[in-house]
Amino acid sequence: MNKTPSYSHVVGRLAALFPGSKMIHVIRDGRAVANSVLPRPFGPCTIAEAAAWWADRIEMAFIFGQANPSRFRQVRYERLVTSPGKMLEDIF
Secondary structure: OOOOOOHHHHHHHHHHHHHOOOOOEEEEHHHHHHHHHHHOOOOOOHHHHHHHHHHHHHHHHHHHHOOOOOEEEEEEHHHHHHHHHHHHHHHH
């Protein structure tokens, strides 16, 4: 498991390297993501940049998921936190 958002740009390569793998894409609320990336000394510097950065990563994962529906599952982070049992049951 890895939670690095930038992996969405290489998810196709990862899928090719691990042909039997399945991907779980955990989407976090964009406002929460912006709050966590803005203080970092690298990456987006403004809310607008953070929103574009977040949207780009969501889009890349979504494109992979559309092309590979049997290998891709999208989950909302907030639902996973508030209902972990239900969400994990649904995933597995």
